[in-house]
Amino acid sequence: MQSGPSAFFFWICLCQHLELSAAYNASFLIPTNLTWKILHCKLHVYWECNVPWEIQDNVTYEVTMTNSCLGSQIDTTRDRNMTFDLYPNAKFMVTTIVKGTQERYESEEISVIPEGLNGTAAENVSVSLSFDFNISMTFLWNYGKNAPDDTVYKVFLRQTNGERTCEIYRYKQRRMAKCIIPNLNIRVSEQTCIIIEGSSKEKIQMLVRCVKPSEKENISPPSNIRLNFTQKDMLINWIKPSMVSDPGDHCFTYMIKLDENESGLLSEYSYTVPKDSLKEDSKLKIRAIGKEMCGLQNEWSKWSESIPCGTGYVNEKRDKELIPAIAAGSVLLAIIVLVLLWCKWLQEKILPPIPKPKLHIDFETCTALNGSGQNIGIL
Known part of the structure; x- marks a missing residue:
């Protein structure tokens, strides 16, 4: 083992080498060039990280996505890209994690701002939930003030159990649109993402909003x-x-x-x-x-x-209630009469009539007894 100035010089060089190595590793392990792209209402995020080849198998990336609808969402991957559902006010950051160490190398946080010309996104959006034998949602909005006249908007509705696209569109005025999604299977107490995407010869900004359907439900009358x-x-x-x-x-x-x-x-x-x-x-x-x-x-x-x-309705209602009673009484009386007549007819058919007694009177004898020849009346 070396001693004296040589040993001291050796340890100085070793420490400098370790410090440089640590600095070199940290600078290369921090994710950089974070980018994103929105495609089919999905958010695709990408990044770069020059991880030395000798530790690549021990490296994973933790992607933290935050939004105003669901809060924070954390996923891990070994790739350098990840796809998320699009939600409003989305921000994301990437952290490099090396297996067997406690170090975390975090990137900067990136905000997702939909592309397009300012003032072209749908405006004054209103949402209502209705229940009439089935559930439906209605969306109303105005064209963006800077949106061209050829702009066509499309509405998407997303929950954790799936996504629905609106297919029934109506245009109430020149720059006002309405969309209805009928027969909807939705969790009314769950946060729901509404995406209104526009297409035109110009680049139209996408509108992303989060609502709770139960708070938008129309109240029906008692x-x-x-x-x-x-x-x-x-x-x-x-x-x-x-x-x-x-x-x-x-x-x-x-x-x-x-x-x-x-x-x-x-x-x-x-x-x-x-x-x-x-x-x-x-x-x-x-x-x-x-x-x-x-x-x-x-x-x-x-x-x-x-x-x-009113009092007229009460009297009319009372009269209407009496009519069935009178009708029922009349029918009952008619039935009783018919039954009595039938019983009489049946009695005549089954039981023969009782013969009347015959009178056996000799009128000639009665006349002789009278002497005067006058008839004797029989009472």
Whole structure:
């Protein structure tokens, strides 16, 4: 073993070599030239990393993707590219991990900004969920202010269980569009990505948005409205709106409109009105509004269909209720008469009539006994 100045010089050189090696490895292990590309609503990310060939088998890459819809998503790969579903406000970074070490070599974070001319993406987008025997979603939007007139937009809807493309488009005005996706199998409580992609002779910006369908569901009017009349009052009962998300009973507030008078806000499913306040042609209707604490739209539903409830309707209803009773009584009476007639006919057929007694009177003898020749009447 060397000693003295030679040994000291050896250790100095060795330390410098190790430091240079470490610096060299770190600079080459940090991923660089991060790029991305959007293709068919997918985000493809790429990077470079000049890993020395002798450790390539021990290197993996950890890709961290964050977005405003799902939060953070981390995947690993041995390749230098990865594909993700596209979500709004996406950012990603790549970390090199060498097996057997604790070191992590992180790249810078890259933001994904869709390409295209500014002001060409769809604007003023509104989304609504409806439930009428099946689920459907409706999208409304305006053309981007800088979008050419030949722009054609296409809508994609994505959840973790799959993707749907809108196929029914309507153009209400020159630069306003509408799209409906019917018969939708969707998880209303799950974050959903909406992508509106435009095509034109110019490069159109893509719009990416994240929504929760249950928060966009239209509230339907209350149903099964029933009226019960007592001697003094009219009792109104109804059932809460039918919705896909099936919120609890406490999630709605109601309002009743009787003729032109509106009730206050109601939290129950019943309401009592004095009968003397009803007109002859009175009508009522009910609407509902959701509560924000239940994640529902704080907007009034449409009014239910008008239901007649005036004094004229009550009398007409009473008369209509009497008609079946009268008809049933008439039918019963006719049946009884027919049965009695049938019984009489049957009796005559089965039992022969009883013969009447015959009178055996000798009128000649009676005349002789009279002497005067006058007939004797027989009573």
